[in-house]
Amino acid sequence: MATAAAATVRWRVLAASAALRLALVAYGEWQDAHLEVRYTDVDYLVFSDAAASVAAGGSPFARATYRYSPLLAFLLLPNSLLHPAWGKLLFSAADLLVGLFIDTILELRGVQAKTRIWCVVAWLFNPFTFTIGTRGNCEPIVCAAMLWILICLMKGRVLQAAFWYGLIVHFRIYPIIYAIPFVIVLGKNYAGPAGRPVLTQWSSKQQLQSNKARENVEEPTSLLATLWNFLSTLVTRDTILFGLLSGSMFFAWTGIFFYLYGWEFLNEALLYHLTRTDPRHNFSIYFYHIYLHHQQGFSSIQRLASFLPQLIVQLALIIRFSRDLPFCMFLQTVAFVAFNKVMTAQYFVWFFCLLPLILPWTGMKLKWKGLVCALVWMGSQLHWLMWAYLLEFKGRNVFVQLWAAGLVFLAANTFVMIMVIRHHSHTPLFSAPAGPRTKIAAKKE
Amino acid sequence: MAVGSGPCLLAVALLAAAWISDASSSDKQADSSQQYVNCMPCSRTYIADAYVDALTSQLSEHRELTEVRDTADLCKGLADELDVPTLSEVNRQLVGEGSHRRLIYSIKFGNSKDAMVQFLDGYDANLVILEKLPSGVFADPFELQHFVERKVFLDVAVFGDTNLELPSALSNRSAVEIHFDLKPSTSMDYNLVIELPLHARYPPLDASGYATVEFGSPDLLLRYRRKETRPDPCVWALQNLHATPVEKAAWRIPCGDEAHTGFVSSLTFISALVCSMSIVLAASLTP
Numbered sequence: 001m002a003t004a005a006a007a008t009v010r011w012r013v014l015a016a017s018a019a020l021r022l023a024l025v026a027y028g029e030w031q032d033a034h035l036e037v038r039y040t041d042v043d044y045l046v047f048s049d050a051a052a053s054v055a056a057g058g059s060p061f062a063r064a065t066y067r068y069s070p071l072l073a074f075l076l077l078p079n080s081l082l083h084p085a086w087g088k089l090l091f092s093a094a095d096l097l098v099g100l101f102i103d104t105i106l107e108l109r110g111v112q113a114k115t116r117i118w119c120v121v122a123w124l125f126n127p128f129t130f131t132i133g134t135r136g137n138c139e140p141i142v143c144a145a146m147l148w149i150l151i152c153l154m155k156g157r158v159l160q161a162a163f164w165y166g167l168i169v170h171f172r173i174y175p176i177i178y179a180i181p182f183v184i185v186l187g188k189n190y191a192g193p194a195g196r197p198v199l200t201q202w203s204s205k206q207q208l209q210s211n212k213a214r215e216n217v218e219e220p221t222s223l224l225a226t227l228w229n230f231l232s233t234l235v236t237r238d239t240i241l242f243g244l245l246s247g248s249m250f251f252a253w254t255g256i257f258f259y260l261y262g263w264e265f266l267n268e269a270l271l272y273h274l275t276r277t278d279p280r281h282n283f284s285i286y287f288y289h290i291y292l293h294h295q296q297g298f299s300s301i302q303r304l305a306s307f308l309p310q311l312i313v314q315l316a317l318i319i320r321f322s323r324d325l326p327f328c329m330f331l332q333t334v335a336f337v338a339f340n341k342v343m344t345a346q347y348f349v350w351f352f353c354l355l356p357l358i359l360p361w362t363g364m365k366l367k368w369k370g371l372v373c374a375l376v377w378m379g380s381q382l383h384w385l386m387w388a389y390l391l392e393f394k395g396r397n398v399f400v401q402l403w404a405a406g407l408v409f410l411a412a413n414t415f416v417m418i419m420v421i422r423h424h425s426h427t428p429l430f431s432a433p434a435g436p437r438t439k440i441a442a443k444k445e
Numbered sequence: 446m447a448v449g450s451g452p453c454l455l456a457v458a459l460l461a462a463a464w465i466s467d468a469s470s471s472d473k474q475a476d477s478s479q480q481y482v483n484c485m486p487c488s489r490t491y492i493a494d495a496y497v498d499a500l501t502s503q504l505s506e507h508r509e510l511t512e513v514r515d516t517a518d519l520c521k522g523l524a525d526e527l528d529v530p531t532l533s534e535v536n537r538q539l540v541g542e543g544s545h546r547r548l549i550y551s552i553k554f555g556n557s558k559d560a561m562v563q564f565l566d567g568y569d570a571n572l573v574i575l576e577k578l579p580s581g582v583f584a585d586p587f588e589l590q591h592f593v594e595r596k597v598f599l600d601v602a603v604f605g606d607t608n609l610e611l612p613s614a615l616s617n618r619s620a621v622e623i624h625f626d627l628k629p630s631t632s633m634d635y636n637l638v639i640e641l642p643l644h645a646r647y648p649p650l651d652a653s654g655y656a657t658v659e660f661g662s663p664d665l666l667l668r669y670r671r672k673e674t675r676p677d678p679c680v681w682a683l684q685n686l687h688a689t690p691v692e693k694a695a696w697r698i699p700c701g702d703e704a705h706t707g708f709v710s711s712l713t714f715i716s717a718l719v720c721s722m723s724i725v726l727a728a729s730l731t732p
Binding site for chain 1: 542543544545587591607608609610612614615647649650654655697698699700701702703705706709710712713714716717718720721722723724725727728729731
């Protein structure tokens with residue numbers, strides 16, 4: 001009875017958020033037609049122009065500043081054939097799908113229906129996310145694909161996960177940061193006794209922590225031995241299959257589009273993102289540094305100095321948390337965005353879709369620590385936006401203040417990450433039947 | 446090569462020269478070619494594309510205008526004893542604050558309303574505005590295209606560097622050509638107000654904190670052709686409207702200061718290092 005009731009609530013939540021999104025898309029059409037300030041994202045016009053160019057038999061890269069996979073232009077072909085709002089509906093549908101996938105993932109991990117609803121609501125009614133989809137930003141598609149890959153991994157569908165992962169890295173590149181944690185969870189302890197992965201259930205977390213305490217005793221002491229043991233767990237049928245298939249997917253799509261559109265595709269859709277430095281103001285702490293150096297270029301020391309913190313944090317998070325995969329992915333994404341050389345508000349969606357996946361495991365209560373985190377994060381962002389407004393729309397020279405506001409925002413991101421780490425109860429995604437002791441325990445049961 | 450190609454080329458060259466030199470010298474030329482009517486085949490959409498290099502190059506070097514053909518004979522009969530509209534007043538203002546502003550042109554024709562209606566009944570006519578943008582300012586061709594879709598402009602094109610993202614130090618100049626349709630209408634007073642949205646690039650570093658970008662005078666032309674009995678090949682007649690030089694518009698754009706380089710770069714790297722280390726520490730200290 002309770003589950004049926006929960007299912008009704010879930011469908012109501014989805015229906016309400018679908019209605020909200022439809023209303024916003026309709027409102028956006030109205031605002032675009034009547035007000036001077038557009039509701040629609042500038043990038044959406046770029047995608048649409050690129051799609052129109054493809055529809056006319058041309059290259060999507062004929063549209064300057066189109067810097068995405070041609071797949072996006074193909075997806076938006078109906079924009080010129082059916083209705084210009086097609087893409088917004090598509091992105092909003094992906095956005096709803098993310099809500100559904102959050103529910104699925106949490107259900108697989110044994111989270112109660114009532115908690116799950118709140119987590120789904122945290123995504124679907126997050127003002128950041130519903131405006132981003134309805135304004136025509138393509139990120140919800142990437143979010144949906146990432147969560148679907150996670151579901152595939154949780155259900156033991158390694159090949160399907162690899163298929164989508166290769167595709168999505170081609171599509172948006174940044175998910176490449178999840179490659180190492182994926183390989184780590186796919187290592188030796190991935191497949192349980194029945195050949196399928198066994199998921200750690202939410203209710204059993206206390207028991208697991210005691211299991212973990214026992215495992216720790218067995219760990220070898222020498223660093224070299226630890227490293228060797230770790231590396232040897234990474235070479236399995238699953239990791240090799242995953243690596244080969246996702247790698248070939250990535251190179252196949254990249255190859256096809258290179259064949260079709262040549263260097264223009266490679267430069268705009270791939271190399272641009274890898275080497276992107278933007279001297280214009282954005283949330284990144286590096287923007288003013290880049291602007292101050294744009295006339296003479298960067299030394300290799302400077303390049304290294306801006307890359308090193310990013311690399312160190314990624315590696316530390318992977319080493320420490322990869323077994324708790326959704327948690328690791330969340331932290332990796334927040335850190336990746338925070339330390340990136342370019343940061344815009346649309347990147348925040350990348351971790352907003354992972355946030356609901358870790359909420360049931362946090363010991364942080366909304367009163368007051370959770371609220372403090374949210375306020376610190378939003379407050380530092382609003383502070384930055386105020387200076388950016390003075391610079392861009394009032395023409396005041398506030399470069400130094402804006403850059404300092406960027407440093408404050410980085411500090412806020414760091415503060416929130418540390419709070420989240422400290423209050424999280426670490427729970428491996430898969431309960432690994434690793435040591436002989438656990439096997440005995442399983443037999444006893 | 447182009448020596449004998451007639452007055453048509455001469456006028457275009459004069460026009461180009463006017464762009465390259467400052468407003469005062471274009472003033473002098475204005476008198477000499479006041480009555481002159483130039484022609485352009487209908488197959489050519491824009492006026493500025495033939496000498497775009499000369500228009501936007503940083504050096505005021507005069508380029509050979511190879512693309513322009515001799516169309517003087519095609520002009521015959523177009524300008525005969527015709528009461529071609531002239532301008533009585535042109536104003537240009539830079540409106541707005543910050544990095545996104547609008548150049549607003551208010552243009553008045555000197556002819557009587559009846560004369561205008563009579564002219565426009567017999568001729569298709571467009572007002573052409575050529576604005577050579579100073580370094581540091583750009584027009585977004587895609588944004589302007591939406592003006593064409595909304596029928597605000599008949600047509601518009603941006604020549605020169607149209608990369609919208611680069612700072613001024615790494616980009617070249619550009620020029621905008623706007624075609625505005627003139628329609629016979631008794632309700633309209635032939636006082637036109639035309640808005641051109643512009644955007645600032647990030648200027649080169651300067652210790653003063655602001656870079657000042659100044660606009661030269663725009664060129665205004667009238668392009669017309671007879672509505673019926675079009676000659677073959679089809680040509681547009683072009684008349685330089687020789688607007689009196691408008692007020693110079695200046696745009697102050699905030700810019701970075703090289704003196705900040707030392708502390709900005711070092712503090713940026715230190716903050717990144719401190720924040721990354723505290724995350725690493727928090728991660729390794731969790732039970």
